[in-house]
Each structure stands twice: as C-alpha cells, then as structure tokens.
Amino acid sequence: MIAVAHYDPEKRFAAIVQKFRESRHKLTPQRLAVARVLATSEGHPGVDAIYDKLQDDFPTMSLATVYRNVMLIKSLGEVLELGFPEGGNRYDGNKPYPHPHLICMQCKKIIDPELASLKDLTREVMAASGFKIVTHRMDFFGICPDCQSR
Amino acid sequence: MIAVAHYDPEKRFAAIVQKFRESRHKLTPQRLAVARVLATSEGHPGVDAIYDKLQDDFPTMSLATVYRNVMLIKSLGEVLELGFPEGGNRYDGNKPYPHPHLICMQCKKIIDPELASLKDLTREVMAASGFKIVTHRMDFFGICPDCQSR
DNA sequence: TTTGCTGCAAATAGTTTGCAGAGAC
DNA sequence: GTCTCTGCAAACTATTTGCAGCAAA
Numbered sequence: 001m002i003a004v005a006h007y008d009p010e011k012r013f014a015a016i017v018q019k020f021r022e023s024r025h026k027l028t029p030q031r032l033a034v035a036r037v038l039a040t041s042e043g044h045p046g047v048d049a050i051y052d053k054l055q056d057d058f059p060t061m062s063l064a065t066v067y068r069n070v071m072l073i074k075s076l077g078e079v080l081e082l083g084f085p086e087g088g089n090r091y092d093g094n095k096p097y098p099h100p101h102l103i104c105m106q107c108k109k110i111i112d113p114e115l116a117s118l119k120d121l122t123r124e125v126m127a128a129s130g131f132k133i134v135t136h137r138m139d140f141f142g143i144c145p146d147c148q149s150r
Numbered sequence: 151m152i153a154v155a156h157y158d159p160e161k162r163f164a165a166i167v168q169k170f171r172e173s174r175h176k177l178t179p180q181r182l183a184v185a186r187v188l189a190t191s192e193g194h195p196g197v198d199a200i201y202d203k204l205q206d207d208f209p210t211m212s213l214a215t216v217y218r219n220v221m222l223i224k225s226l227g228e229v230l231e232l233g234f235p236e237g238g239n240r241y242d243g244n245k246p247y248p249h250p251h252l253i254c255m256q257c258k259k260i261i262d263p264e265l266a267s268l269k270d271l272t273r274e275v276m277a278a279s280g281f282k283i284v285t286h287r288m289d290f291f292g293i294c295p296d297c298q299s300r
Numbered sequence: 301t302t303t304g305c306t307g308c309a310a311a312t313a314g315t316t317t318g319c320a321g322a323g324a325c
Numbered sequence: 326g327t328c329t330c331t332g333c334a335a336a337c338t339a340t341t342t343g344c345a346g347c348a349a350a
Contacts, residue, residue, distance in 0.1 A: 024304095025304085025305095026303090026304060026305065026348085026349050026350075027349075027350090028304090028305060028306080028348075028349070030305085030306070031305085047339085047340085048339095060306090060307070061306085061307080062306070062307045062308070063339095063340090064306080064307070064308080064309095064340085064341075064342085065305080065306055065307070067339095067340065067341075068305085068306085068341090071341095081235075083234070083235025083236070084233070084235060085231075085233025085234060085235055085237075085239055086233070087338070087339055087340095088339080089235055089339090089340095100275075102275060102279055102281055104281070105284065111279070113275050113278060113279055114278075115271065115274065115275065117267065117270075117271060117274070118271075120267075121265065121267060121268075121271070122290065124265065124267070125250075125252060125263050125265065125290050126292075128263060128264075129252055129261070129263055129294075129295075130294070130295040130298075131252055131254070131290065131292040131293065131294055131295070132292050132293045132298060133290050133291070133292035134255065134291050134292045134293070135290075135291045135292075136288075136289060136290045136291060137287065137288070137289045137291070138286075138287070138288050138289075139286060139287045139288075140272065140275050140281065140283050140285075140286045141283070141284050141285045141286060141287070142276075142281040142282050142283035142284045142285075143281065143282045143284070144279075144280070144281055145279075145280040145281070148280075148282060174329095175329085175330095176323085176324050176325075176328090176329060176330065177324075177325095178323075178324070178329090178330060178331080180330085180331070181330085197314090197315085198314095210331090210332070211331085211332080212331070212332045212333070213314095213315085214315085214316075214317085214331080214332070214333080214334095215330080215331055215332070217314095217315065217316070218316090218330085218331085219330095221316095237313070237314055237315090238314080239314095239315095
C-alpha cells in the first residue's frame with residue numbers, strides 16, 4: 001500500500017479555529033463542528049457527508065449552514081476543495097494545499113499518493129509555457145485494490 | 151511559446167462521422183455541425199460557445215441539441231470532456247484522450263502543453279498504490295504570457 | 301447590546317428530460 | 326413508412342441567498 005502522510009488532526013482543527021479568531025468570525029457550535037469534521041476526516045468528505053455526520057449532534061442544522069461554513073473555511077485557505085463536474089464536491093481539511101489524488105471510480109474513496117516528481121513537472125510547464133502557474137490539480141481515476149478483488 | 155500538437159481537423163471530423171455511422175446514428179445537419187466544431191476548434195469550447203458559433207447557420211437550434219450531441223460524441227469516445235465544478239465544461243474533440251491542460255485563470259484560454267514525463271508518473275502511481283488506473287486529469291492553473299503583460 | 305449566524309424556504313444556474321412534430325434513411 | 330432527432334418548455338439537482346429570529350461576544 002502507498003504511504004500516506006497526514007497532519008495531526010487536532011493541530012489542524014486548532015489552526016482553523018485560529019483563523020476564525022483572526023478574521024473575527026464567531027465561534028458557533030455549528031461552525032466548530034464543521035471545522036472539526038474537515039480537520040479530522042481522512043476520507044475527503046463531501047458537503048452531504050459532513051451534514052450526515054453532524055446529524056447526531058446537531059439534528060436541526062441545515063445543509064445551508066454546512067455550505068456556508070465550508071465556504072468560509074475555504075476562503076480562509078484552510079481546506080482544499082476538490083470539485084467534480086458531476087457534482088458532489090469533496091473537501092480535504094487535513095492537507096489544504098494542492099496535491100495529487102487517487103480516486104476509486106467504484107467506491108468513490110479518495111486517497112493521497114506521495115509523488116515526489118510533481119514539483120519538477122510544474123517547473124517544467126512554467127519554463128516551457130511562460131505561464132505564471134498559481135495552482136494545479138492532478139487526479140488519477142481507477143479501481144482500488146479492494147474493489148478489484150470483489 | 152510551448153509546442154502544441156494538433157491532428158488534422160478534417161480527419162478528426164471524418165473519424166467522428168465514421169463513429170456515427172458505425173453506431174447507426176442519423177447524420178442530421180445539427181449533429182454534423184456540432185461534430186465539426188468539436189473537431190476543428192483549438193480553443194476547447196464549452197457547450198455555450200458551440201451553441202453561439204452555430205447560431206449563424208442554425209438559428210433555431212436549441213441548447214438541448216448541443217448538449218445531446220456533445221454527450222453522444224463523448225459516449226463514442228471522440229471528445230475529451232474537461233469538467234469544471236464552477237460550471238461550464240469545456241471540450242476537446244481534437245485530442246480526445248487524457249492529456250494535461252494549462253488554463254489561464256484570467257482569459258480562460260486552455261492550451262495543451264507537451265509533457266513527456268506524465269506516462270512515467272501514471273506508472274509510478276499504479277505500482278505504488280495497487281490501483282488499476284483507468285484515466286487521469288492534470289490541470290495547471292495560472293496566468294498566460296498575454297495576460298501577464300496587460 | 302450589537303452584530304453576525306442559523307434555519308427555513310425560495311431562488312438560481314447549468315444540465316437533462318418528456319413530448320409532439322419534423323426529418324433522415 | 327419507420328424510427329430517431331429536434332425544439333420547446335418543464336424538471337431536476339447542487340448550491341446560494343433573503344429574511345426573521347437567535348445567539349456569540
């Protein structure tokens with residue numbers, strides 16, 4: 001299996017809360033709960049997955065609140081949004097900077113492969129094209145080992 | 151400037167028409183017109199760009215028809231769909247297989263950089279993860295030389 | 301107390317679909 | 326003549342927004 005590096009989820013949560021404070025945003029229970037799910041999830045949850053996960057603790061919370069807080073955290077630079085045109089964006093609050101993803105087309109799981117050579121690729125494109133490259137997106141789609149053996 | 155390889159647009163158009171025939175789809179003027187735009191456009195047009203471009207020749211054609219035919223051509227494997235979650239998917243009928251893209255965040259132009267090392271990257275991910283990789287998506291986002299000097 | 305946040309419901313935007321007539325073959 | 330395709334309008338879905346009450350600071 002591939003090596004996967006993750007930050008300490010509690011530190012990630014604290015970093016997001018710190019950004020809330022710096023930007024003078026109120027620390028509501030709903031907001032903190034969304035931040036905690038983003039910081040601690042390894043599975044790159046979507047908005048509806050976050051919503052579902054919080055139903056036990058916040059039965060009256062609305063989807064709109066999840067959307068609003070995910071957007072806020074994204075605007076603070078503390079979550080990476082993985083948009084998919086088919087809908088159902090996924091979020092990574094654990095590593096909020098661009099990095100490659102490996103997506104199982106069957107079970108929809110998303111994992112983070114370690115790829116050393118990607119930085120060189122970015123530099124190669126910059127030099128060859130004259131573009132000033134700001135960010136990138138690199139997704140591999142396939143069938144994971146679990147789904148292959150089913 | 152970066153080197154950009156393109157196929158002969160007329161050959162691409164003929165290949166798409168050939169697929170229409172093989173799959174027993176009727177050759178309506180609207181369908182052929184959409185295929186021609188996809189085969190000959192270098193700018194990775196979106197559905198609305200295709201629609202706009204065809205307004206002169208087919209003033210009564212509906213957006214739905216463009217959508218339906220783009221989807222048909224995609225299902226025949228003759229166009230590469232570049233979906234963006236913000237909406238406005240873009241299409242490449244000239245090189246209908248996965249390849250990296252370089253997207254200007256300002257003028258929205260999309261060009262095809264030549265990157266030799268990408269195949270190795272895919273193999274690296276396959277070997278390390280155990281995934282059976284089916285396809286990939288690699289986008290670089292930045293500011294093109296034209297927009298930088300404006 | 302003040303101001304921003306939440307829940308609800310309605311609005312939005314891109315895309316898809318049902319249907320009846322038109323047209324390819 | 327048959328059966329698919331088209332144009333129109335309505336439906337759909339994920340997301341966003343307006344508003345009135347609620348709660349953090």
